[in-house]
Amino acid sequence: MEAKEQGLLIVLSGPSGVGKGTVCAALRKRDVPFTYSISVTTRPPREGEVDGVNYFFKTKEEFENMIKRDEFLEWARYVNHYYGTPRRYVEEQLNAGRDVLLEIEVQGALQVKKKFPQGIFIFLVPPSLKELEQRIVSRGTESRDVIHNRMVVAREELEMMKHYDYVVVNDKVELACDRIEAIILAEHCKRERMMKHYITALKEAE
Incomplete structure (x- = not known):
């Protein structure tokens, strides 16, 4: 008696600087059986990047046509280039019984929830706002004004916690x-x- 169980769409997000990328990288090293969602982008490939592996590379016209056909779970525009999560690719993986992990910003996660409410939405939080600020400061790449603005946004994003199913504290990456x-x-x-x-x-x- 066998029936293929559909995979889970796991959406991981949280405020900037909380360590989403670090946690996802650690999950990869554990060989957790996830399929990582591949985004569509209009930016040109960087050296070594492969279409269908790192990104699905599209022209601006192709991407905008995909928007019109409602082919994205979410999409946004950053620095004159489009980025989006393709609905077809995600659904193909889920129907094959594979869990799909999508690491994404809060606004994108809310877009996904509207179109795919059966997903599992996990909100990653720092142990405290003071710790979050320290993590951003320790990067040493941003001015005090930028750090202040990031903290203002982080407080706003933390209020979006109510839209998630689970909250995970990122005190230690392994935990x-x-x-x-x-x-x-x-x-x-x-x-x-x-x-x-x-x-x-x-x-x-039967």
Whole structure:
């Protein structure tokens, strides 16, 4: 009795500087069985980047046509280039039974939630605002004014926590990864998901 369980769309976001990229990199090193979402962009490929591996590279016209056809779970424009999460690619992975991890900013995550409310939305937070500011300062790449503005935005983004299913504190990267893996395991074991899985399998066995 077998029936393929659909994968989970896991959306990870949080305020700037909280360490989303670091946590995702650590999850990769653990060989967690995720498929990482590949974005579509209109910027030119950098040396060594491969279409369909690093990004799906499109022209501005192609991207705008995709917007018109509602082919993105979310999209935005940064520094004169478009970036977006392709709905078809994500759905193909999910239908194949693969979990898809999407690391994204808060506004993009809210776009995804409108179109894909069944996703699992995880909000990564710092241990404190003071710690978040220290992390940004320690980069040594931004002026005091920029840091102040980032903290103002971070406070606004923290208020968006109410739109998420889970909140994970990134006090230590390894502990944050443990918590995220535990959330995914629990989601796969939910009654609603398991019942659907076995009802389908029983029907196919008749």
